Amino acid sequence: MTNNQFKRGELYSFITGKASTAIARRLQKKFNSANLNLTIEQWSVLYHLWKQDGISQQELCNASYRDKPSITRLVDNLEKLQLVKRVSSESDRRMNLIYLTKQAHKLQEQTMELANETLNEALEGVSPDNIELCREVLQIVYDNLK
């Protein structure tokens, strides 16, 4: 019984923590080695803005699965680093539209390359089919819980 519980627990630990934190740490170390003064969380916000610039903080919340205070503070820090600018929306003055600076645009290519590099290292020895299957399982997990 207890034994069985711990078997599930091992499964739990694989799904929740180990692999994902290992990837994040590896990428963070690559950023640090490249003297990019940027956290993975800040990068993940830039990532959404590279896809679509000038979206609101609320849209950043939805895209990055964070709550509003988290985005407020991430945008605060990104503004301090002069990587984004808050621009009050003309049509709805409650909204801040977040725009990338020139400096942030310059970061895209280098950081995405480091992210791809990290992913290649992480998935070495895993077949494309198994990568896709794993991705599908994780998507189902997310959909089951959201």
Added chain:
Amino acid sequence: MTNNQFKRGELYSFITGKASTAIARRLQKKFNSANLNLTIEQWSVLYHLWKQDGISQQELCNASYRDKPSITRLVDNLEKLQLVKRVSSESDRRMNLIYLTKQAHKLQEQTMELANETLNEALEGVSPDNIELCREVLQIVYDNLK
């Protein structure tokens, strides 16, 4: 090129964040609903102590993939909650051996049941074979990066 980068990025987000944080959040909500005044991180430390009581903080670091300051503070908070006690080792006075309290032992069954419940909800609709395959992929990812 940029397009290709973003395809990898999507894969990246699945592996790193969404599924695992969704599971952790769901379990935390179950703890809160049950009026268990306990964070997932605190629970994960108790989890290792349920397997083996009286291990050192360093062993907790290794088991839970955290650095020493993280464990120091988690043990601080668990001590405040009267769930563990630090006992200085007789054989090596540098070491603290961490022991569960009676109260912590009582939490095991209930919290493991909630964890199993969460895992069942998360993996609904995923075949055992695919669960195992996904677990193996995540193990390889971890081994590749550690």
Added chain:
DNA sequence: TTTGGTTAGTTGTATAAACAACTATATGAC
């Protein structure tokens, strides 16, 4: 037994997440 290096743990500081309480703006019913 002294010295130098290693290991276990703590403390300081910065960043981030979760939750609650708050302000300001917009919107819809009347």
Added chain:
DNA sequence: GTCATATAGTTGTTTATACAACTAACCAAA
């Protein structure tokens, strides 16, 4: 138009993580 309600964002507080610098204890070579 006024008022209730909803939405966008901010602020305060607690907990957690990462990294660096630190103390205390151990250990081994001289």
